Amino acid sequence: MITLADVHRAAALLEGVAERTPVESSRAVSEIAGVPVHLKCENLQRAGSFKIRGAYVRMAGLSDDERARGVVAASAGNHAQGVALAARLLGLDAVVFMPTDAALPKIAATREYGAHVELVGSSVDEALVHARAYAERTGAVLIHPFDHPDVVAGQGTIALEIVEQVPDVATVIVPVGGGGLAAGVVATLAELRPDVRVVGVQAAHAAAYPASLALGQPTPAPELRTMADGIAVGMPGQVPFDVLARAGTEVRTVSEEDLSRALLLVAERAKLLVEPSGAAAVAALMAAPGEFTGPVVAILSGGNIDPQVLLRVVRHGLASAGRFLWLHVRIDDRPGALADLLHDLAATGANVMHVSHVRTQVELAVDEVAIEVQVETKGPDHCAAVMHALRTAGYRLTD
Incomplete structure (x- = not known):
């Protein structure tokens, strides 16, 4: 058992060591979620995470x-x-x-x-x-990353800060890997604020907790295939599992697309850099708007992201958000045809990023050329408008 007294003792030990990280309100996330949302910025913690x-x-x-x-x-x-x-x-x-x-x-x-x-x-x-x-x-x-009472109590100090910073909090959403952070939050709020709902979030391709909670014992995840390496843990820890199981904590899953869209939203609109696992709580809000009672506190658990991974994730997030469009167009094989296509694309306001010009495909007629164009758009509505304009102009678009 991890008690509120254990968490208070942990907080005393952490005085002058761990930062009291800020809570930032987010209008953009709140509008998507349909309730007030606050972001607990553990990405700004020393060493870049709550750990x-x-x-x-x-x-x-x-x-x-x-x-x-x-x-x-x-x-x-x-x-x-x-x-x-x-x-x-x-x-x-x-x-x-x-x-x-x-x-x-x-x-x-x-x-x-x-x-x-x-x-x-x-x-x-x-x-x-x-x-x-x-x-x-x-x-x-x-020093186990999550399966020890002292570790769980240390992570629970986040909940002490949340209650002080957002006194009317109704829901706390927590990224879940081995479960130490979620267990610390659950154990603390169970005594301090039992009215607050705690929801855990795992990546769908690295999710051991939903099946484990259903079976009543820690069970290995069937796969570990996610960009969110911070929560890619194959087996729940016994100590945090017992806490979450006893409390009946709900653990949801989010897709890779959910994670990348959330990371992009937090970077663009909240001006906060997080790693994919750090965006999991926001991903859950975006994936299920209207399902959480507000005010909600979403814990941004970490901000340690490899710039190369950041580049890939941002591209993935832009594509998932409808900001990239890949067009496959058949045009006549004549001089100036490609220039006409690019001119018509420019007229729609789309920004051409890459062009591939192919003459040798089995399905092409002898007088046809296949053009693959990657364009940057302003979102899904703009994507639809670009395709409508090209079809109206007589271009043959294929899937």
């Missing part, structure tokens, strides 16, 4: 003998940075096992905080196997 809270509380409670043996952790990046920073603040040696495809900025930041990083396996779960083996071999203390 410093739980990691520091866990490590601050170690005995002198345990501290002398050092600590070991496994993480895709956020917990790694939280452990590395906490170890530096507490003067401990830290080894962190990270998946081989972990984001380069997260690896670099973890090393810069002073931890020794080992790249192993293709997932957090595989890295955790290596971390456990290292702990058994060396005596280092394993």
Whole structure:
């Protein structure tokens, strides 16, 4: 059991260590959700995510003998940075096992905080196997990313801040990986504000909790295939699972398109940079407008995103939002035909980004050319207007 007293003790330990992150209201997200929405900006936390809270509380409670043996952790990046920073603040040696495809900025930041990083396996779960083996071999203390009461209590300090910052909060939406953050919020609000509904969110292609809660025990996720590496965890932790199961917490799933659209919306309209997992709560609001009682607090759990991933996600989000249009057009194979097409596209206000000119397709007539054009638009309505204008002008568009 994690009690409110445990969370208050954790808050005392975190004084001067973790930031009291701001809560920003968002008119854009509120309009989509149909209720007032506030964003709890843990992306602005030290080390870029909420993880410093739980990691520091866990490590601050170690005995002198345990501290002398050092600590070991496994993480895709956020917990790694939280452990590395906490170890530096507490003067401990830290080894962190990270998946081989972990984001380069997260690896670099973890090393810069002073931890020794080992790249192993293709997932957090595989890295955790290596971390456990290292702990058994060396005596280092394993700092689990979510499956420990101290970690859960540390994450629960976010709920203390939310209640003070948004006193009339009715719903809190939380990204869920292993479940430590959600469990901390649920355990805290169960005593402090039992009237507040807590909803967890997982990526649909990395969702262990819905089936686990239905079966009554932690169950492996059938797949781990998501851009949201911060919540791509194959198995719920027993400690957070017990908290969420006892409370009957609902855990929803969101698609990759939902995540990318949410990340883009938060960046464009709220001027906040988050990683895909950090956008999960907003993705849930956008995917199910009208289903949440307001005021809603959506926790932006982290902002540690690889610029290369950011570029791909933004492109994906633009496409999902109808801001890109891929046109396949057949035109006559005559001089000036392509120039006419581009002129007519320009007249619609669409911005041409890429053109492919193909003469050798089986389905083409001898006097036809296939043109593939990628254009930037102003949204779905503009996409429809562009296609209508081209069809009206006599162009043959194919799917």
